[in-house]
Amino acid sequence: MRGLHWFRNDLRLRDNRALEALSDRVEAWLPVFVLDTELLARHPASRPRTRFLLDCLVALERDLAARGVAVQVLEGRPERVLPELARSLRVSLVSWNRSPTPLGERRDARVEAALRRAGADVLVLRDHTIVGPDEIRTKTGGCYSVYTPYRKAWWRAWHDAPRLATPRVRLPGKPIGAAPAASSAKLAGLLAAGSDPGGAIVAPRLPRGGEAVAARRLARFLEGPAARYAVDRDRPEVDGTSRLSPHLRFGTISARRCVGEGLERAKAEPAARAGISKWLDELVWREFYHAVLAHSPHVLGRSFRPEYDALEWNDDEEAFEAWKAGRTGYPFVDAGMRQLAATGWMHNRVRMVVASFLTKDLLIDWRRGERHFFDALVDGDPASNNGGWQWAASTGTDAQPYFRIFNPVAQGERWDPDGRYVRQWVPELKGLPAGRIHAPWEGGTLPPGYPPPIVDHAMARTRALAAYRRARQGASRARTRSSR
Ligand SMILES: Cc1cc2nc3c(=O)[nH]c(=O)nc-3n(C[C@H](O)[C@H](O)[C@H](O)COP(=O)(O)OP(=O)(O)OC[C@H]3O[C@@H](n4cnc5c(N)ncnc54)[C@H](O)[C@@H]3O)c2cc1C
Structure with a gap:
């Protein structure tokens, strides 16, 4: 055959x-x-x-x-x-x-x-995922909408039947004929055409692709940074995460292999156990968001929680453009957006902060941010991107409560205390001391070329709380009317 x-x-x-x-x-x-x-x-x-x-x-x-x-x-x-x-x-x-x-x-x-x-x-x-969306169900047969019980059920499914990766390449017998050499030429042509900006998004410093690169990344991560993952994973200036997301996205490595080798490493190196266990939980987040998308496909376009479909978003084009360009005047946010533009990747902590800033501080529709991320990210993935955006906008499954709004200055001070991350991506602020780097408008004049904040965080917070409250109240009134 x-x-x-x-x-x-x-x-x-x-x-x-x-x-x-x-x-x-x-x-x-x-x-x-x-x-x-x-x-x-x-x-x-x-x-x-x-x-x-x-x-x-x-x-x-x-x-x-x-x-x-x-x-x-x-x-x-x-x-x-x-x-x-x-x-x-x-x-x-x-x-x-x-x-x-x-x-x-x-x-x-x-x-x-x-x-x-x-x-x-x-x-x-x-x-693409280790455990299928239909393999994990709540007691009533539904889909989990909260991560922690899903995680427990996921690990039960793993322990009941570990899904181990095949250690060697297994290919069918012999190839059928020879494919035309035109295949390579076609790929090379597309790559060359893609290096011309032509108005589209081009990130100049993309990671390299391929199975060998992914395998090396996994090995390097498990032997090194994994041990400190629980501590370093929120520090964007530290190279403390695996950077495997584009590889998992395109399957140059299987999630099974990541989990299997992670567990083996944790067994062999007790000091790395806590870090690896935290990292494995992140892989389970990926599985969780894929299950959510499979069970609730409406999330691509609408809020998981319908009460937030009525949110009145702000159509401020100028603010949206400033956010995309990394010119909001909030250094931690701007550093993240510039890292994205330059490398096609952004650290998870910063993704959460820039997404919160767009949806809460600027009150701009999460779908616009989701779209921009999807276009700009090298790991852009419908399930994880949607899950991350709806989490930050408090409209999703296991979302952060709407009244918890990240303060972009406090987040920078906490996770980038020396300002190294900001200095790397926002050169205008290079000369500022750590004490001013996350709020450069305080205690002196702004360095040339860097904008003042485009919004006042305290005012924006109050405005967002009111908007979310109105949406919830509107939805609850509509429910009461329809149940009469
Ligand atoms: C607003 C927002 C948008 C996001 N968009 C995407 C996206 O399009 N594609 C994507 O792969 N991840 C997305 N994430 C999740 C997360 O930011 C990235 O997976 C992570 O930063 C990738 O870096 P890493 O490979 O070094 O991760 P590590 O910390 O090494 O984690 C290992 C792997 O676990 C998975 N993972 C880690 N964190 C999460 C998470 N919170 N949700 C789902 N999976 C996770 C990824 O596959 C990752 O490669 C998003 C998060 C937010 C807040």
Whole structure:
């Protein structure tokens, strides 16, 4: 039997569930990637995430070439090009790992129907998360909307049946023919085209992609920073987190391998146990947000808590642009937004602060921030990005209560006490002492080129509290009316 494996968010050879299952079923195979023209139009090659993806693809192509296999890179709509290829190569089985988003699931249903019409069977497995959304249910059969009980249930599921990563690469027997050399040229062309800004977002200092890079990152993290993770994870100037998020996003490493190797390291190194245990909990947050999205797809577009759909947001374009450009006059916020623009990544603590600033201090709709993050982040992921934004806006599942509003100055003083992070990303403030760096308007004149605060935090806090209260009261009045 001949098979195709359609690579998507699983750009690796080791511990790839659908690919391994295909290996058990076919004698000859062809790896395929589809440059989806509709997706590329929305996320051009100049975007950090697309560039990272292309870099991962080049690495995958290299890894496969070293095993004598060539990837076929197709261009077009998957529901058209995949059945065409399957028919022309007389392929009877096409495998892929299940999409983690509702949009992807709908596309896959179309692809599956088209393949079946072309006479091919499909083999689809869950791989992107360790535990599937349907495997963890509350006692009443529902979905958890609070993280802590979900985490407990998640670890119960793990201990009942540990999902261990396959330690070695397992590929189907022999490759089908040779893919045209045009595949590499196509990728190189796209990467070159993407380096031209052309008005789109370009982050100049993106991380490198590929399975080998991800494996090295994991090893380096577990041997070093992991031991101090519980302490350092909130300090943006410390290189204290794994930076694996883009790799988990594109599957250059599996979450199973991260958890498995994390547990092994914790066993071997008792001093690292607390740090690693905290880190593993973050991987479970990722699984939690994927479960929330699977069970409540309405979160892509609306608040998880319907009472907040009535929030009256502020359409202040100038403030939104200042936030995006890192020119709000609040150094910790500006440092984060500039780190994002320069590297396509932002530290988690700072993501929480800039998201709170946009939604609470500027009272700008969380969906606008979510969109901007999705476009600018190299790890932009519908489930985690939405979860993070709705958490910060207090509209989500396990959200922070709306009356808890981050003070951007206090957050900077607490998590960047020496101001090293701010100095790295906001050069205008380089000369300020630690005592002034998070509130440069106090105790002297502002350094040239740095703006005064675009909003007064105390006033903004009062305004946000009133807006959230009004939305809740409106929703509760509407509920009372409808129950009469
Ligand atoms: C407003 C906002 C938006 C966010 N958008 C995204 C996004 O688009 N994509 C994304 O992967 N993460 C997102 N996060 C979560 C988190 O900020 C990043 O996963 C983390 O900063 C990545 O860095 P790291 O790989 O060094 O993480 P580590 O601290 O090393 O954590 C390991 C892994 O756990 C997962 N993880 C960690 N924290 C979280 C979290 N809070 N929620 C879900 N998963 C988590 C990630 O996959 C991460 O790579 C967002 C958070 C906020 C507050």
